[in-house]
Amino acid sequence: MAETKYIFVTGGVVSSLGKGIISSSIGKLLQARGYNITIQKFDPYINIDPGTLNPYEHGECYVTVDGMETDLDLGHYERFTGIKTTKANSMTTGRIYKSVIDKERRGDYLGKTIQVVPHITDEIKRNIKLLGQKYHYDFVITEIGGTIGDIESAPFLEAIRQMKWELGKRAINLHLTYVPYLKAAGELKTKLHSTVLRNCRVWEYSQMYLFCAQKSILMTTSARRLQPSVTSISTVSYRVRTSLASTMCLLTCSIRLGRSHFT
Amino acid sequence: MDEAILRKCGEQIGDKPALGPWREFLDRQRKATKEVHIGLVGKYDLQDAYKSIREGLLQAGVYNDHKTIITFINSEELTEQNVEEKLKGQDGVVICPGFGQRGIEGKIIAAHYTRTHNIPTFGICLGMQMMVIEFARNVLGYKDANSREIDEKTPHNVIDIMEEQKNITNMGGTMRLGAYECVLRQGSHTFNIYKQEHIQERHRHRYEFNNSYEKEFEKNGMMCVGRNPESELIEIVEIPGLKWYIGTQFHPEYQSTVLHPHPLFLDFVKASIENQKKK
Numbered sequence: 001m002a003e004t005k006y007i008f009v010t011g012g013v014v015s016s017l018g019k020g021i022i023s024s025s026i027g028k029l030l031q032a033r034g035y036n037i038t039i040q041k042f043d044p045y046i047n048i049d050p051g052t053l054n055p056y057e058h059g060e061c062y063v064t065v066d067g068m069e070t071d072l073d074l075g076h077y078e079r080f081t082g083i084k085t086t087k088a089n090s091m092t093t094g095r096i097y098k099s100v101i102d103k104e105r106r107g108d109y110l111g112k113t114i115q116v117v118p119h120i121t122d123e124i125k126r127n128i129k130l131l132g133q134k135y136h137y138d139f140v141i142t143e144i145g146g147t148i149g150d151i152e153s154a155p156f157l158e159a160i161r162q163m164k165w166e167l168g169k170r171a172i173n174l175h176l177t178y179v180p181y182l183k184a185a186g187e188l189k190t191k192l193h194s195t196v197l198r199n200c201r202v203w204e205y206s207q208m209y210l211f212c213a214q215k216s217i218l219m220t221t222s223a224r225r226l227q228p229s230v231t232s233i234s235t236v237s238y239r240v241r242t243s244l245a246s247t248m249c250l251l252t253c254s255i256r257l258g259r260s261h262f263t
Numbered sequence: 264m265d266e267a268i269l270r271k272c273g274e275q276i277g278d279k280p281a282l283g284p285w286r287e288f289l290d291r292q293r294k295a296t297k298e299v300h301i302g303l304v305g306k307y308d309l310q311d312a313y314k315s316i317r318e319g320l321l322q323a324g325v326y327n328d329h330k331t332i333i334t335f336i337n338s339e340e341l342t343e344q345n346v347e348e349k350l351k352g353q354d355g356v357v358i359c360p361g362f363g364q365r366g367i368e369g370k371i372i373a374a375h376y377t378r379t380h381n382i383p384t385f386g387i388c389l390g391m392q393m394m395v396i397e398f399a400r401n402v403l404g405y406k407d408a409n410s411r412e413i414d415e416k417t418p419h420n421v422i423d424i425m426e427e428q429k430n431i432t433n434m435g436g437t438m439r440l441g442a443y444e445c446v447l448r449q450g451s452h453t454f455n456i457y458k459q460e461h462i463q464e465r466h467r468h469r470y471e472f473n474n475s476y477e478k479e480f481e482k483n484g485m486m487c488v489g490r491n492p493e494s495e496l497i498e499i500v501e502i503p504g505l506k507w508y509i510g511t512q513f514h515p516e517y518q519s520t521v522l523h524p525h526p527l528f529l530d531f532v533k534a535s536i537e538n539q540k541k542k
Contacts (some may be wrong), residue, residue, distance in 0.1 A: 005272050007268065008505050017372065022423065026265065026268065028285075029264055029265035029280065030268070030269075032280030032285075033264075033269075033277060033280045034267060047435075048435055048436065049435065049436055049437055050433055051438075052434055052435045054313040055307045055309065055311075056307060056312070057309075058311075059311025059312055059314055060312055060313060060314045060315060060351075061467070062314075062315065062517060063440060063442060063465045063466070063467045063514065063517055064441065064465075065442045065465065066441050066442070067441025067442070067465075068440070068441070069436060069440065069467065072311060072314050072315070074317070075314060075315045075517070078517075078520055079318055079519070079520045080521065082519075082520050082521075082522055082523065129364060169271070169273050170274055172271045172272060173266065174268075177514075187311055208444070213465030217306075241369075248285065258524055
């Protein structure tokens with residue numbers, strides 16, 4: 001494959017939807033098809049790295065071979081795909097800002113006013129592309145931490161929006177959302193997702209959706225209700241559990257459902 | 264899913280991937296019905312806090328055709344009175360990594376109990392340091408033995424701050440981090456598990472085993488069988504007479520993957536299963 005392609009994975013409504021597992025599964029599946037891939041995580045918090053974060057707040061701190069303290073999702077990436085991650089696979093808002101501020105102090109911007117757009121977003125874009133350019137991967141999967149609609153993640157979404165504009169077919173995004181099942185009403189609720197969708201439109205952010213529901217199969221009626229509002233849907237639904245067992249199930253499930261339900 | 268992505272990107276879809284070893288793993292996981300019980304002694308009562316260790320144990324369970332049942336045991340609640348009850352039913356015990364004072368006495372109590380009752384025990388990072396302190400207190404007889412991290416003035420600082428860490432004031436990103444080489448002593452339990460002399464493992468720590476106590480430890484039965492070839496830093500301790508009593512300063516869990524489970528985890532779970540059978 002000639003040029004690197006970029007897959008962005010984001011989440012809406014709530015965190016802990018399993019973005020890390022989805023990114024890893026997709027990585028694994030593409031890898032199994034013979035593509036050369038890597039996965040990176042961009043976290044919107046201001047900490048330089050999660051090394052100083054309390055495990056109560058952020059779970060385990062994962063350490064890469066080259067000594068970077070990173071998000072625990074990098075552990076999933078390595079366990080699933082067997083790739084060795086490095087410093088470059090983990091990025092935070094803190095490091096992006098630090099690098100921009102350092103450049104400003106050095107005078108690299110030649111007296112310009114430094115702004116979120118374009119300076120921060122350009123720095124994000126540069127970092128997203130870094131691994132792909134250096135090692136000529138076929139696919140670079142970029143997971144964005146947090147949820148869409150947070151103030152913190154706005155610069156990242158703007159960067160993705162621009163990249164999609166620049167790269168066309170070479171950039172796609174997957175969005176995970178939460179479709180809760182209300183037992184009392186006996187149905188899946190789609191309103192939460194519609195709200196997220198409105199947010200997504202602002203960022204021209206609608207290409208492929210992964211729906212995540214509590215019930216193992218997303219009912220077709222609900223799926224239809226969601227369908228008109230997006231360009232294409234893949235109704236892969238799964239239950240979120242953290243145990244290894246279910247992550248394996250997920251992989252097989254995403255193979256099976258992805259094939260039959262994709263419209 | 265992958266097909267959908269390839270189509271979106273305008274790529275050829277091609278043949279379905281085989282994923283052979285993965286399916287095999289899943290199969291084995293499904294078929295494993297016998298259980299092995301592992302107690303996780305730590306202070307963070309949150310699933311994700313010891314994610315890699317949990318995953319490492321689960322993988323090792325599958326490769327031993329067993330289902331790993333992990334029980335979290337809060338080290339803050341462990342006392343000499345209740346340790347027996349709390350660890351009851353565990354075939355093996357992992358003493359978890361951590362930082363700071365909170366919950367460490369519980370880890371020492373757990374290490375003491377498992378050592379004296381010959382239960383397979385795996386100490387990682389701070390867990391290994393607690394094994395060392397326990398040994399110093401109860402075998403070497405230094406009742407006040409401690410780590411400099413916890414008691415700065417202890418006369419028997421069996422765990423000491425690393426030389427290069429002494430002048431560091433910033434907390435972020437300044438620990439000894441990443442992969443370092445470790446040389447194993449031929450013939451040791453750990454060497455027999457790895458089946459090689461030179462290994463690379465990942466680290467994250469500020470404190471280390473105090474080498475001036477090495478001879479005394481070895482004389483009394485706790486062997487220092489792994490060390491960094493450059494800094495002489497002691498990476499692994501073990502007690503050969505016991506079923507499985509190994510502590511590692513590094514974090515082996517970071518390198519355990521689905522298709523390549525870590526040898527230490529594999530062997531630890533195996534020993535735990537054997538321990539269960541003998542009960």
